[in-house]
Structures are given as structure tokens and as C-alpha cells.
Amino acid sequence: MGNxxxxxxxxxxxGDKDAYGQLVMRHSQSVxxxxxxxxxxxxxxxxxxxxxFFRGYRKLESFDARASFQTWIYRIAMNCALDVLNKRKSHAxxxxxxxxxxxxxxxxxxxxxxGPERLLLSRQIEALRQTAxxxxxxxxxxxxxxxxxxxxxxxxxxxALGIAPNSAKQAVFRAVQKLRQSLAPLWVKS
Amino acid sequence: xxxxxxxxxxxxxxxxxxxxxxxxxxxxxxxxxxxxYEELGKLLGSVRAPETPERGPEYGAQVWQSIRGSLxxxxxxxxxxxxxxxxxxxxxxxxxxxxxxxxxxxxxxxAHTRPTLASNPQQTKERxxxxxxxxxxxxxxxxxxxxxxxxxxxxxxxxxxxxxxRQLLTDNRLYRxxxxxxxxxxxxxxxxxxxxxxxxxxxxxxxLNSADIVRIEKEMNTxxxxxxxxxxxxxxxxQVVQKGATL
Numbered sequence: 221m222g223n224x225x226x227x228x229x230x231x232x233x234x235g236d237k238d239a240y241g242q243l244v245m246r247h248s249q250s251v252x253x254x255x256x257x258x259x260x261x262x263x264x265x266x267x268x269x270x271x272x273f274f275r276g277y278r279k280l281e282s283f284d285a286r287a288s289f290q291t292w293i294y295r296i297a298m299n300c301a302l303d304v305l306n307k308r309k310s311h312a313x314x315x316x317x318x319x320x321x322x323x324x325x326x327x328x329x330x331x332x333x334x335g336p337e338r339l340l341l342s343r344q345i346e347a348l349r350q351t352a353x354x355x356x357x358x359x360x361x362x363x364x365x366x367x368x369x370x371x372x373x374x375x376x377x378x379x380a381l382g383i384a385p386n387s388a389k390q391a392v393f394r395a396v397q398k399l400r401q402s403l404a405p406l407w408v409k410s
Numbered sequence: 411x412x413x414x415x416x417x418x419x420x421x422x423x424x425x426x427x428x429x430x431x432x433x434x435x436x437x438x439x440x441x442x443x444x445x446x447y448e449e450l451g452k453l454l455g456s457v458r459a460p461e462t463p464e465r466g467p468e469y470g471a472q473v474w475q476s477i478r479g480s481l482x483x484x485x486x487x488x489x490x491x492x493x494x495x496x497x498x499x500x501x502x503x504x505x506x507x508x509x510x511x512x513x514x515x516x517x518x519x520x521a522h523t524r525p526t527l528a529s530n531p532q533q534t535k536e537r538x539x540x541x542x543x544x545x546x547x548x549x550x551x552x553x554x555x556x557x558x559x560x561x562x563x564x565x566x567x568x569x570x571x572x573x574x575x576r577q578l579l580t581d582n583r584l585y586r587x588x589x590x591x592x593x594x595x596x597x598x599x600x601x602x603x604x605x606x607x608x609x610x611x612x613x614x615x616x617x618l619n620s621a622d623i624v625r626i627e628k629e630m631n632t633x634x635x636x637x638x639x640x641x642x643x644x645x646x647x648x649q650v651v652q653k654g655a656t657l
Contacts, residue, residue: 245470369459
């Protein structure tokens with residue numbers, strides 16, 4: 221696939237715009253998946269996918285032929301996702317964070333003895349997880365998603381975020397610590 | 411016993427620790443660390459990736475259609491190479507040519523002007539003396555021509571001509587003294603002769619009438635002096651040109 225990608229890129233740079241369409245069709249599903257895991261919002265993820273391939277086309281001349289197109293477009297998608305997260309934070313997502321306060325969740329769990337407990341627990345965990353994820357910085361969130369959900373190595377995360385490997389590792393640590401603080405009450409009570 | 415730090419536990423959880431065996435061995439024997447690690451595992455295990463909404467097989471085509479209209483096709487590489495590089499090469503060649511022509515001009519100019527330039531202060535001084543002497547002889551020649559014409563026409567010499575004669579007399583004394591030290595007896599004799607004529611013209615109290623002029627011409631051989639000065643001028647002119655004194 222890698223060689224095919226390179227052939228398509230050469231065709232695009234030679235003037236065949238539609239060859240890029242094949243690259244888009246080939247990689248849009250995986251870009252959407254990671255975009256959704258980062259943004260956790262369908263519309264935002266779709267926006268990230270479109271913006272990533274748009275930016276990718278414009279920067280295609282700078283693509284290093286030795287690299288993998290998938291890794292390259294992945295990195296662009298990270299930047300686009302960062303932009304979306306920053307934009308979202310600047311538009312004040314605070315009500316959501318306040319709504320799912322850790323202390324409040326603990327009380328809910330303590331009182332939630334009736335009904336299907338497991339389902340309730342699962343919902344509460346998901347709500348808390350979302351709240352906790354919202355509290356992470358954009359870099360911490362990206363690093364954690366790539367490490368925990370995409371199973372990427374520290375080096376890959378560093379490359380995707382354009383930071384040093386040690387910074388990537390620290391970003392993962394900080395994310396885990398914050399998640400632990402946010403989710404700990406749940407485990408104590410349950 | 412050294413317990414595992416939180417960072418080491420997280421590294422171990424993601425299997426990125428370099429001393430994995432050591433960490434596992436410690437967790438087997440250390441209850442507090444084992445418990446903490448178990449809690450960490452539970453916590454991270456509960457954080458699952460959100461379920462990604464399904465995207466149909468046509469999703470890629472939809473994305474492509476949404477951005478296709480905004481993209482401009484790239485210019486063919488070959489075309490760019492053909493038109494772009496020769497232009498650059500042509501511009502570079504023109505620059506080189508200009509630089510070469512400039513340098514050649516500088517070298518040529520330098521090579522051709524070097525002989526005319528004074529190589530030392532002595533040469534410069536000689537050049538200036540020759541130039542000034544040539545100018546003095548020129549002025550003297552004109553005065554003698556006027557004097558001879560006046561003698562032929564029977565005119566009276568006017569005051570400005572006497573003033574010029576006085577100025578020339580002062581200069582001539584300096585030149586004569588200077589030339590006397592040099593090894594040029596012909597020039598020294600001519601300047602000496604000229605000084606006497608100038609002295610006569612300059613110092614006539616009531617101006618010079620035609621009789622005076624005729625007398626001076628005969629007694630002092632102004633015609634011969636004029637010829638002598640013309641010969642000297644030709645010589646000094648040649649020397650001036652030779653020494654590059656084309657001021």
C-alpha cells in the first residue's frame with residue numbers, strides 16, 4: 221500500500237488531481253477513527269478528516285518520499301484535532317465539566333443501589349471519563365488517546381505531536397494522573 | 411526495598427519500561443506496590459475508547475467530493491522543470507557574464523592606467539613641474555606673439571599686457587632658479603633670455619610705444635626667443651604626455 225501511495229502522490233504532483241481522491245478514500249476511515257477518539261464528537265471528527273486531507277493536499281510537495289503517507293496524514297490530523305479541541309475550549313465547555321463533578325458522581329453511585337447496577341456503573345464511568353478527558357490539556361489528551369487507545373509508542377506519539385519523546389512520555393503520565401484523580405472517588409465508593 | 415514510582419507503574423502498564431522483569435519481580439513480592447498497580451490497572455482498564463460511529467464504504471468518496479472543488483491541480487513537474495530551471499540557469503549565466511565583464515573592465519583599466527600613474531612622489535613632482543612650465547611657456551609665447559605683432563603694426567602696448575608681463579616675470583624667476591639646478595642648459599638659457607625681455611616690457615614706466623617695441627625686438631631678438639620657446643613647448647609637451655600628465 222505504501223508504494224501505491226507514493227505512486228499516487230507522484231501522479232498528483234504531476235497534475236492528476238483525482239489521484240488524490242484515491243488516497244482520501246483509502247485513508248479516510250482510519251483518520252476518522254482517530255479523530256473521533258480525540259474529539260469524541262462526530263461532527264468535529266468529520267471536520268478534522270476534511271481539514272486534514274485538504275491541508276495534506278496543499279502540503280503534498282513537502283511530503284518526504286521516504287515517509288509513510290498514513291503516518292504523515294495522521295500527523296496532520298493530530299494538528300487539526302488540536303485546533304478543534306482548542307477552539308472548543310475557547311468556546312467554553314465548562315458547563316459539561318461542572319455537570320459531571322466527581323463528588324456529585326460519588327453521591328449518585330452511593331445512592332444507586334436499585335436497578336441494573338452494572339449498566340448504571342458503566343454510564344457513570346463513561347460520564348466521569350468524559351469529564352476527566354475534558355480536564356486534560358489538548359496535548360495530554362492527544363498523547364493519552366494515542367498511547368491508550370491507539371496503542372502508539374512514545375516515539376510515534378512524539379513524532380505525531382512534534383515534541384520530544386520525553387515530553388510525550390510526561391504528557392501521558394500527567395494525563396493518567398489527572399484521570400486517576402478524577403476517577404478515584406468512583407473506585408473508592410464502588 | 412525500593413518501591414515502584416507511579417511513573418514506573420504507568421510505564422510498566424504500557425509495557426514501555428526497560429526493566430520489565432525487575433518490575434514484575436517486585437510486584438510479585440511487594441504487596442503495597444502490587445495493590446497500587448492493580449488499582450491503576452482497574453482505572454486504566456475502565457477508560458475505554460469511545461465507540462466510533464460506523465462510516466460506510468462510501469465515506470471516503472464523500473470526503474473527497476467535499477474537498478475536491480477547493481483543490482487546484484498541481485502543475486506537471488516536467489513542465490516546471492523545463493521552464494523553471496533554464497530560467498534560473500539563464501539568470502545565473504547573465505549574472506556571471508556581467509560580473510566577468512565588470513572584472514575584465516577593471517583589470518583592463520588597471521593595466522592601461524598603471525604607466526600613467528606616478529609610482530613615487532618624485533615622479534609626481536616632475537609631472538606637476540612639467541605641466542606648470544608648459545603653461546608658463548604657453549603664456550609667454552602668447553605675450554611674445556602680441557609683442558611681435560605690435561612691433562610689426564606699429565601699435566602701442568597696453569597696460570594689461572604689461573601686467574601680464576609682470577606676473578610672468580615673477581613666475582619666470584622661480585622657474586629659472588629651479589631649472590638652473592637641473593641638467594637642462596637649453597631650457598635654463600631660454601628662461602634667462604625670456605626674463606630679460608619680460609623685465610624690459612614690465613618695467614617700462616610710461617608703457618611701450620612702437621619704437622620701444624622695435625628696439626626690444628632687435629636688441630633682445632624676441633623672434634628668436636619665440637622660436638626657442640615653441641621648440642621648448644614641443645619638448646615639454648612630449649614629456650608631459652610621456653609622463654601621463656594629461657590633466
